Amino acid sequence: MDIDLKKFETEGYLGPFSINDQSYFNSLLKERYIPKNLYTWYKSPHEKSQKLVKIASDKNILSKLKILLKENILLWGSLFVDQKPDGQHAWHLDVEHGSWNGVTVWIGLNNLSEKTSLSIITHTHLLKTAPLELKKKLNVDHTKDQAVLEEAKKLDPRCELKKFYLKNGEFIIWSGRIWHSTLNQSSRIRQSIILQYCTPNNKVKIPTNFDYPNTAWSKTEPPCILISGKDEFNFNKVLLKKDLKFIDSFKILTVYSLRYKISHFLRKFRKVLSN
Numbered sequence: 001m002d003i004d005l006k007k008f009e010t011e012g013y014l015g016p017f018s019i020n021d022q023s024y025f026n027s028l029l030k031e032r033y034i035p036k037n038l039y040t041w042y043k044s045p046h047e048k049s050q051k052l053v054k055i056a057s058d059k060n061i062l063s064k065l066k067i068l069l070k071e072n073i074l075l076w077g078s079l080f081v082d083q084k085p086d087g088q089h090a091w092h093l094d095v096e097h098g099s100w101n102g103v104t105v106w107i108g109l110n111n112l113s114e115k116t117s118l119s120i121i122t123h124t125h126l127l128k129t130a131p132l133e134l135k136k137k138l139n140v141d142h143t144k145d146q147a148v149l150e151e152a153k154k155l156d157p158r159c160e161l162k163k164f165y166l167k168n169g170e171f172i173i174w175s176g177r178i179w180h181s182t183l184n185q186s187s188r189i190r191q192s193i194i195l196q197y198c199t200p201n202n203k204v205k206i207p208t209n210f211d212y213p214n215t216a217w218s219k220t221e222p223p224c225i226l227i228s229g230k231d232e233f234n235f236n237k238v239l240l241k242k243d244l245k246f247i248d249s250f251k252i253l254t255v256y257s258l259r260y261k262i263s264h265f266l267r268k269f270r271k272v273l274s275n
């Protein structure tokens with residue numbers, strides 16, 4: 001599929017596309033064991049994960065980003081998402097992109113099937129509201145596709161629901177403000193990664209709530225990585241690829257893997273006890 005800039009600007013998304021080199025997905029997934037206290041906030045594992053920076057700089061992704069964002073590109077956010085069976089991430093707008101413009105890349109990594117969906121509503125990146133705001137003001141049920149779609153259509157009749165059943169290694173690119181939701185109706189944990197980019201002329205911030213438009217922001221500066229080109233603005237805390245201090249894979253596979261599994265087990269154990 002070719003990149004259609006006009007379609008992206010009007011409908012707000014492109015894809016699905018496929019990552020060419022998926023040979024390192026297993027080792028990439030292990031990097032989610034890196035403890036969160038080693039990076040600045042929950043959307044910056046890119047500070048410490050070499051494989052994450054590798055996928056964020058994937059040629060296939062980057063060539064498309066360069067058409068959408070041009071030459072100078074910051075990676076400002078990244079997040080591994082494990083979605084449990086029967087898990088739903090209801091309709092929402094990523095509040096960060098309510099404040100600055102950018103692009104999100106959502107990549108399916110493991111256990112993607114016809115039972116794991118990713119949905120977007122086209123044209124919603126042009127709207128000045130968000131599903132949670134509609135829930136608060138009009139009691140729109142943000143867990144229901146049709147309820148959110150109906151409301152979106154009132155604001156722009158061109159809005160259309162697109163539901164994708166991606167395969168492992170496939171990705172969608174959307175304009176940061178697109179309303180989206182995910183659902184896992186399979187019996188396995190669905191694993192994906194979100195990569196969020198912008199141009200250096202945007203000031204990136206860390207939200208302290210998920211409200212839109214009344215988002216509150218932290219004073220801490222989120223670390224970004226210059227994936228391509230130059231930053232001539234100096235608005236953000238930008239790390240150069242050559243200066244990154246990644247966590248050693250051996251340590252991830254031994255110490256951090258064990259730590260992650262123990263804390264996961266303890267969480268489950270406490271849940272059982274409290275029920």
Ligand SMILES: [Fe+2]
Nearest residue numbers: 092093094180
């Ligand atoms: Fe999201």
